[in-house]
Amino acid sequence: MSQTTLTDRHVSFPEPETPKAAPRPNARRTAILKALGYSALTVFALLYLFPFIIQIGTSFKTDPDATANPLNPIPSNFTTAAYQQLFQQDFGLWFTNSVVVALFVTAGRVFFDSLAGYALARLRFRGRGAVTLAIVVTLAVPGVVLLIPKFLIIKQLGMYDTYSGMILPLVADAAGVFIMKNFFESIPVSLEEAAKLDGAGVFRTFWSVVLPVAKPALITITIIAFQSSWNELPHFLVSRASPETNTLTTGVAGLLTGALGAGNRYPLKLAAAVLMTIPVALMFFVFQKRIISGSLEGAVKE
């Protein structure tokens, strides 16, 4: 019973609350306002979708066609040449690297963040307040300021240009810890007490009793972790250098800044952009409601 309500809370993102206003006498005015509302929404939707339409359309064009008709997203002769060229480059390698890094980072964050979140929410131990505060403080450090410092420490630890240097710094994040902590605080203690009475240890209770109930929050963390590590650029600029360790972000950024030499090659660049967007886009459309409610969670709790 309580489980379903928890799930509902996380899954559903209520449509804008409709205050029950008395029906207006002036129906025509309402219709006009409605039409205006939809037009405004549509104008913005065009503004937001058109760049993506151009992106997809142009990726199937030839180079001259792309430059000659920049406003028309429909290719005059459809070609997948750009995509074929991409895979003649290192694109497959970049993609694999991105997948590997994102999977490890996601798995790490899900596990470590929920462990820590559980401890901070439920276990009573000396120093808990201090640890919580310390983790809160790290949230305030602006990420970009850490770029050079991170480079220095990764070099110092001998992890530069290795998968461990790319993955380890990302495997735990303070925001994720707090998402889990808040979630664990919202579930009834009675579940764990029953397990304790049965003589289950702390980890056992966490793993087999609490974690299964936390599925909604775990999915939220998974999505956020995957999306942010997939899209991460600056960290991979300072944690690695060789072509073999390029991820999609660093590889495609290299393409864009003209590592390819002659010509604009817009179809190629946009094809790369399309392909790197697909995994995150798929996830977004499948878990849309959860992503949106997940990114609102903190704000809603005002």
Add this chain to the structure above:
Amino acid sequence: MRRGGSARASETRSGWLFVSPVIIVLGLFLVAPIVIAFWVSVSDWNGRGSPLSSGVSFVGADNYRQLLTEDSLTRSDFATSLRNNFYYVLIVVPIQTVLALALALLLNQRRLKGLSFFRTSYYFPSVTSSVAIASVFLFLFAGGGSVNALLGIFGIDGPQWFADPRGVLHIMLGWVGIGGGADGAGPAALTSRDFLGLTWWDWLSGPSVAMLTIIALVIWVSAGGYMLLFLAGLQNISADVYEAASIDGASRWRTMRSITIPLLRPTLFTVLTLGLIGTWQVFDQVYIMSKGNPGKTTLTPAFLSYDQSINNGQWGSGTAMSFVLFAIIIVFTAIQSLILRDRDSSTRGFFGRLRSQPVGAPPQHPTSTTGPTT
């Protein structure tokens, strides 16, 4: 009694065990780097060997002094980057906030259906990689790109966006007869004096035409994320309040001004703070789209610090720039929170709100930071 004691001890052990991975990762890759970088910023390390080795010596505030007081290319570059970022913040933060609020208000209309489609469209760029988005904008704003083609329909000859270093404010001052336009020299009164190695005239350039493309991109992307925060804020406003207003016969405009906006104040504070923090950190777009060009007019402190350290090997001044940027962010945020502080809203969510972008990571409100310590 004994049993209780050992249970407590085991809980303490488990507690520390459970938090240790997170503490180690954050300690090693967040706290330690800051300490080492601070050391580098007050040392003469030249990038060879370890900054912690014995050959590296303490030079005090030399790097900071050079960066801020000595006449050098580094100083004028840094000043240029501060100027560029300042204009960038000045334009991006207000526009993205207003746009986000407008989108949220549009999506919060009663009577309209199918809003989730629109909400998805506006939010989608926020989950997309900055590299992918930049590639599209590089095409849209190219010399013969979509934007210029669109302008061409209206008979406007669009600029070579990415190659145009002219300052927008310089261009506008030129219209009213101050200075010789963007290409000409400024009035002597302004060019003869300087601050941080940059003449007053240079400080007054405004964002360059090239910077406008990055500004447009960032506004377009981030408004969707902030829109979600405003939507949440709007949905927190109880329907009763609106009902009361409509009984009192308040007009839509009046309701908006006297109820919606004031009740959105805490959200507005959050959005402005996150916006300010985020915009002072602009890096990705500069790295991908311009590398600081043309004419250093898209250089930002975050990018310069990276470039200075990694590419030029000037580690001391590079890390010093990071810390100056850190200080700038803290100062601006503090000023803003003083100005905008909402008397009713508690400050306990403050650190939660400092979280960078709302893109993936939700700003969290750690409600009970003071757990029982026994």
